[in-house]
Amino acid sequence: MVTKNEETNFQEKIKAIQDTMFVLGGKWKIPVILSIYSGNKRFNEIASSIPTITNRVLSKELKHLEENLLISRTVIDDYPVRIEYALTAYCLTTEEVAAPLEKWGKNHLKKISGKV
Amino acid sequence: MVTKNEETNFQEKIKAIQDTMFVLGGKWKIPVILSIYSGNKRFNEIASSIPTITNRVLSKELKHLEENLLISRTVIDDYPVRIEYALTAYCLTTEEVAAPLEKWGKNHLKKISGKV
DNA sequence: GGATTAAGTATACTTTAGGATACAGGTATC
């Protein structure tokens, strides 16, 4: 038995978590952010730093991240036209999510494989 | 330009995050955990605490969570046979992931709606 | 004028997640 307020909190928690999952969830979003964070700026650099991602998927992910204000896309107009991706200042807040996800995943692997 | 070790770290980070996403990602896994955490034990209790989830999906999520050692399923053999779900001690570690996801989601909503 | 390079797009899939609806199986009550 829960009170009205606990009930409301519960629904709000669910919504907030589902929102985060929409923006940062899926197989590739955080890996793309980490790739740019670790120094890759150009489309092909990012693509080759994430071995099994395809052009089409990377293109979609970059758009999604840009729409959510997490990365910027700059056109550099010399030969041949280059594009540079960069993380926004806001994107650095995703570290608060990525670090726990990484830590939990590493521990879970041990747990499941019976070593903990 | 990154060194061999940075490269290895990067690939390991990606894998750990993708592992977590597989276990806790998607629309319903953390909501189901939160529902049990907030006191719901029975299938129908959990189902009705999460307004739009269907029986089929809840059933799948419960199995997935049980396989990953996050919940237990106990058969209680009186009339009519009841089942009680409970979080394992290990499941409490998901709070380390759920709390940041919730916090980030709440802030992101403000950010995107232009209030921050 | 042919080759090369960067940043994608086009097309055509396959796979996974999730949703809608119905109903089954066992038991105890009436």
Next chain:
DNA sequence: GATACCTGTATCCTAAAGTATACTTAATCC
């Protein structure tokens, strides 16, 4: 013997996510 209760399963479907492979466009070097 019909009915209701509980925990799901069965069947079918849609939509989203992800994959594979080839191609485009524009400029500039050779």
